[in-house]
Amino acid sequence: MLEHRNAIPLKPVRVVIIGAGGFVGGASAAMLEAQNIPTLRIGRDSVDLLTSDAIGKLIALLKPDDALVVVSAIAPCKTVSMLSDNIRMMESVCLALEKAPVAHVAYISSDAVYADDTNPLTEESRIQPDSLHGMMHAARELMLRSVVGDTPFAALRPSLLYGVDDPHNGYGPNQFRRRGQAGEDIVLFGEGEERRDHVLIDDVAAIILNVLLRRSAGALNVATGSVASFRDIAELVAGHFEKPPRIVGRPRSGPMPHDGYRPFDIRACKAAFPDFRYTPLAEGIAVTHDRSKGQEIAGT
Numbered sequence: 001m002l003e004h005r006n007a008i009p010l011k012p013v014r015v016v017i018i019g020a021g022g023f024v025g026g027a028s029a030a031m032l033e034a035q036n037i038p039t040l041r042i043g044r045d046s047v048d049l050l051t052s053d054a055i056g057k058l059i060a061l062l063k064p065d066d067a068l069v070v071v072s073a074i075a076p077c078k079t080v081s082m083l084s085d086n087i088r089m090m091e092s093v094c095l096a097l098e099k100a101p102v103a104h105v106a107y108i109s110s111d112a113v114y115a116d117d118t119n120p121l122t123e124e125s126r127i128q129p130d131s132l133h134g135m136m137h138a139a140r141e142l143m144l145r146s147v148v149g150d151t152p153f154a155a156l157r158p159s160l161l162y163g164v165d166d167p168h169n170g171y172g173p174n175q176f177r178r179r180g181q182a183g184e185d186i187v188l189f190g191e192g193e194e195r196r197d198h199v200l201i202d203d204v205a206a207i208i209l210n211v212l213l214r215r216s217a218g219a220l221n222v223a224t225g226s227v228a229s230f231r232d233i234a235e236l237v238a239g240h241f242e243k244p245p246r247i248v249g250r251p252r253s254g255p256m257p258h259d260g261y262r263p264f265d266i267r268a269c270k271a272a273f274p275d276f277r278y279t280p281l282a283e284g285i286a287v288t289h290d291r292s293k294g295q296e297i298a299g300t
Contacts, residue, residue, distance in 0.1 A: 001123055002211070002218040002272040005104075005152050009213035012104065013065040014038040018047070018058075018093060019072030023166050024108055024158075024204055028069060031205040032212070044072075049089035058096035067104040067212050068097075070144065076168070077133040090140040094147045104215050106154045106208060107144050109137040111221060113157060116258050120265035123157075123219045152217035156207060159223040159264065162284065163201030164291040172230065173198060173285055176237040177292060180245040186238060191249045192231030194260035197223040200284035210273050223264035224278040236282055240289040 015032050019025040020041030032039045040061065047057045049072060062068065070093055074082050097105070112134030115126045129135045141155045162173040169175050176186045199222055207222050231247065238244040269276070279287070 001268050002154065002214075002216040002220050004272070005215040005217060006213065009210075010215070011035070011037050012067040012212050012215075014040060014063065015067045015069060015212060016040045016042060016062060016102075017069045017071060018042045018049070019070065019108075021045070022071055023161070023163065023168075023201065024208075025069070025071040026165065027163065027201045027205040028071070028208045031202075031209050035209065037212075040066075049092045050085060054092040055095045055099075058093065059100045062096065062100040062102055064101065064103065066102040067106070067215070068102045069106045069108070069208060069212070071108045073136070073140075075133065076170075077131075077136040079132070083132045083136050086136045087139060087143075090143050094143050097144075097147050101149070101151060104152050104154075104212065105144060105148050106156060106211055107141060108204075108208070109141050109155050109157045110134065111157045111159045111223065111262070111264075113138040113141070116262070118259075118261075120225075120263040121221060121223075122265045123221055123268050152215050154211050154216050155219045156204075156211065157219065157221050158204055159197040159199055159221070159262070161199050161201055161204060162288060164288050164295065166201070172196075173233055173237060173288065176234050177240075177285075177289060180237060180241050181292065181296070183243075183245070185246045185248050186234045188230055188234060188247065188249045190252045190256070192229055192234060192247075194256045194258075195227035195229050196258075196262055197225070197227050197264050198233070198281060198284075199224055200279045200287065202284075202287075203278050206276065207269075207273070210276060214272075216272065220269060220272060221264055221266065222269075223266055224281070225264055225266035226281065227261070227263050228281055233281070233285070236285045237289070240286065
């Protein structure tokens with residue numbers, strides 16, 4: 001649950017984003033800059049959190065009035081080495097914050113911190129990751145929380161994300177669209193029966209903006225509250241092509257993740273931000289397709 005320290009929305013003096021070169025960080029920075037909020041983008045080219053000079057560089061950059069958004073991660077975290085590196089990266093951030101505290105901290109975590117549950121997940125659901133990726137985010141939340149003291153700290157836990165600039169090409173809307181653009185079949189695991197909650201990247205950026213404006217503290221899931229099967233998603237994506245790609249299933253090599261069903265109860269988000277509306281999946285896929293076509297025409 002979130003608690004707002006600002007009774008009314010107030011623009012931060014400045015927002016510093018660590019990981020601004022990534023999918024979420026870049027979208028968040030663009031939205032903040034569109035609101036004329038001073039934003040400092042920090043990427044690996046300016047501060048590599050795995051190098052010995054990272055702490056000093058961060059201390060020199062951070063100011064007491066800053067709001068800090070931490071997005072940087074090596075993700076998805078699949079190996080012990082990646083887990084170790086991610087912890088070391090957060091160690092640099094935490095040691096810098098001990099020397100240079102800021103006014104507000106937000107960490108972009110993941111719903112992977114939660115145990116599987118047959119009931120819709122809430123912010124009160126049990127933290128019990130069953131993957132290195134979930135363990136990484138749960139540990140990093142705890143690391144930040146241990147150093148911020150009285151500074152408001154928000155942990156945002158997105159479900160699956162999609163958008164034209166997604167770099168991972170993971171199974172789902174982005175991969176399906178790219179296969180369609182390449183004239184390839186959309187290939188489903190099994191028949192694509194599993195149902196998940198997918199969030200448009202714009203909505204993630206908007207939630208981050210709202211959290212910063214309200215100087216919110218606590219945990220918040222970033223999910224639409226609706227689930228769709230991967231077959232339904234594939235059909236939505238395919239419907240945007242003049243020559244729709246074939247949708248084909250293939251035998252599974254293992255069990256469905258999360259037992260094939262991972263819904264969210266989003267009452268906490270509605271309570272925190274009553275005016276916020278998540279983009280419906282069909283609308284988000286249409287927006288993403290149009291942007292992709294625009295980039296294709298522009299040659300970017």
